[in-house]
Amino acid sequence: MATGRTHRPATRSRGIPEATVARLPLYLRALTALSERSVPTVSSEELATAAGVNSAKLRKDFSYLGSYGTRGVGYDVEYLVYQISRELGLTQDWPVVIVGIGNLGAALANYGGFASRGFRVAALIDADPAMAGKPVAGLPVRHTDELESIITDNGVSIGVIATPAGAAQQVCDRLVAAGVTSILNFAPTVLSVPEGVDVRKVDLSIELQILAFHEQRKAGEESGQTATTPAQPRTGAPARTAAAAVGRKGPEGDVPAVMPA
Amino acid sequence: MATGRTHRPATRSRGIPEATVARLPLYLRALTALSERSVPTVSSEELATAAGVNSAKLRKDFSYLGSYGTRGVGYDVEYLVYQISRELGLTQDWPVVIVGIGNLGAALANYGGFASRGFRVAALIDADPAMAGKPVAGLPVRHTDELESIITDNGVSIGVIATPAGAAQQVCDRLVAAGVTSILNFAPTVLSVPEGVDVRKVDLSIELQILAFHEQRKAGEESGQTATTPAQPRTGAPARTAAAAVGRKGPEGDVPAVMPA
């Protein structure tokens, strides 16, 4: 999910698979809930259910961290919370800046899960001078002019981009130039960053489109149609240009009626 | 990324890999941008760069859809926009409800990419009676009591959950009972749903934690430390319970100083 070439380009250092890393937060959340209920130990089966994965996967994941369980018993909840937190780097404090305080940026700033678990909102930054000084989630919004000094002064290495798509790359460049090496991008754009900078993106419309794909297939199967052919395309198919008009095949059930040959 | 057992459990129907489906929206976005600039054709190399992937992957992805390119030339932009839209089911209209109109729900409602590209916000729903009737993004907020009738009357099959974690499962159950079969979950909870319902989740704090993991590793490598051992754990490690206190190994560089043996 990290953008393109950026992703762990050099040494794989300690061999903990990316897919496992992506699940550790899930386990951590489930464990934290257990911890709050003062549950002392948990089996791989129980924890897996709580985290929404299967137990073999969970055990395999944990095996990359070390042997933290007890055969015949399970895992010590508190101990595992600590180990995973440490592995994820949450035993230290990560100052974060959010750039772009529109609807989304404000929502992020107010998001509770932010403050807890090792992350601290160091500053909210927006390009609109009218926003400057206005308090959002208890913090005064700072103007973009201050971006570099905020990053430097607070030792920020993680930035969240919640600006419109058009501004994202420029903001990204400034963040990176100022020393940020991890970026969480909510803007619907592909960011290009130098080697060594991690980008993860969260994109509402992509998620919806993936759901639509599966939804469409369900509908197709229900009515006995070929899954790839929608019931009634609303838009007309554009004619192919002359250069590309011949010899198309497609995987069989391919818009036979609508498309020109 | 769909939650657990739910994910495409039955027939794989037309064999288009999940990883490919997840990238189609990316290609579509890049193609739409080219289309707006009236670019007629594009090579796999150019398009791949614009979408942030490599060209071999892109060509392989497209090969699952059919042979839509022209050797020696590239892909016809308009034509490919149509084919991908169709494949994703975006040539039809998907009514969507958003449940939970807090900061995040409002941000989602105002998000432009929603309205375009086949999705239409059919209703905004919130449990707070004080919200009812208040216009958000041009739509009056409806009360949760109306949830079932809204779903049924509008033929909604996709629901977005932006409620607090505590309410999410309950809202999910009601959505599913009313006929929703695809859910986009922004609440930090694992949702359990019956077979045949797709769930995708978007989780800010998980993304941040993954970034923190990589960030920590970078810092560790820089200073020549073992990557898995953080500089200075801020929290004390909890002692293991007696039952689990012996024989731990861990993958070598394992908190030797801080942890009790």
Added chain:
DNA sequence: TTCTGTGAATCTCTTCACAGCA
């Protein structure tokens, strides 16, 4: 006996490298 930890098998995804069409 119970439940973890893990090799081995399997499945999926990515990348390579080149045949073949325009």
Added chain:
DNA sequence: TGCTGTGAAGAGATTCACAGAA
């Protein structure tokens, strides 16, 4: 000649199934 489409190889992730510790 240039670029797509795709088998084949390679890498990674998941699942199986069971040895072995408590």
